[in-house]
Amino acid sequence: MAAIAMNTTKKSPLLCLLCTFLTITTTVTSFEYQVGGAKGWVVPPSNDTRIYNDWASENRFLIGDTVILGFRYKKDSVMEVSMEDYKNCNSSHPSYFSNTGDTVYELDHSGPYYFISGVSGHCGKGQRMIIKVLTTDQDAGKGNGNGNGTAPPSSGGEADGHHKSGSAVTLPLGGVSSSIVAFGLAGLAAASMF
Numbered sequence: 005m006a007a008i009a010m011n012t013t014k015k016s017p018l019l020c021l022l023c024t025f026l027t028i029t030t031t032v033t034s035f036e037y038q039v040g041g042a043k044g045w046v047v048p049p050s051n052d053t054r055i056y057n058d059w060a061s062e063n064r065f066l067i068g069d070t071v072i073l074g075f076r077y078k079k080d081s082v083m084e085v086s087m088e089d090y091k092n093c094n095s096s097h098p099s100y101f102s103n104t105g106d107t108v109y110e111l112d113h114s115g116p117y118y119f120i121s122g123v124s125g126h127c128g129k130g131q132r133m134i135i136k137v138l139t140t141d142q143d144a145g146k147g148n149g150n151g152n153g154t155a156p157p158s159s160g161g162e163a164d165g166h167h168k169s170g171s172a173v174t175l176p177l178g179g180v181s182s183s184i185v186a187f188g189l190a191g192l193a194a195a196s197m198f
Contacts, residue, residue, distance in 0.1 A: 034068045039133070044074040045082055045107075045121070046131065053130030056119075065111055065137045073107040073119070081122035082107050090118035090134065093127035114139040 039045055039056065048055040065071075073082045083098035100109070101122065111117065114137045121131040 037071045039071050039073045047126050048130040056133035060133050060135045065135055067114060069111050071109050075105050083120055083122045085118050085120055087118055095122045111137045
């Protein structure tokens with residue numbers, strides 16, 4: 005009977021390590037993206053109407069990431085629309101609408117998301133964006149934009165591109181979390197020897 009109790013006691017650290025490892029790996033993949041940087045969600049200059057789509061194409065969005073669309077213009081809004089409504093800048097049938105000025109939108113499925121401004125004329129001037137969310141399989145081995153597991157630097161610094169959420173551990177899936185995985189597996193192997 006003493007052997008059974010001793011064996012169970014020695015496996016407790018293994019169970020604890022496994023739970024910690026699973027907790028860490030589930031919070032590693034979420035990023036928060038600031039659309040438009042310090043300027044936010046605004047009508048772009050007439051010579052840069054692709055600014056939001058260019059920005060979105062430089063990032064690798066995954067399920068669970070969030071985009072922040074902030075705007076100061078009191079009469080502006082952001083809408084998620086269908087591909088057809090995006091192409092035609094049609095704001096009459098949005099699947100999502102916000103005019104709060106500080107919109108946080110969670111990307112909860114893979115595939116494209118189509119965003120436009122709900123203010124007449126703004127979409128046609130370039131205040132629209134397509135975000136493509138990858139599945140984990142599509143993103144395997146690609147990191148979050150530049151091949152090393154981190155978001156690519158943006159021209160305007162952290163406020164202009166990717167920054168980490170302050171409410172959760174948000175490490176990229178590349179080098180750092182690979183080290184965590186290797187450490188966790190080594191710990192599991194060592195604990196099982198005892």
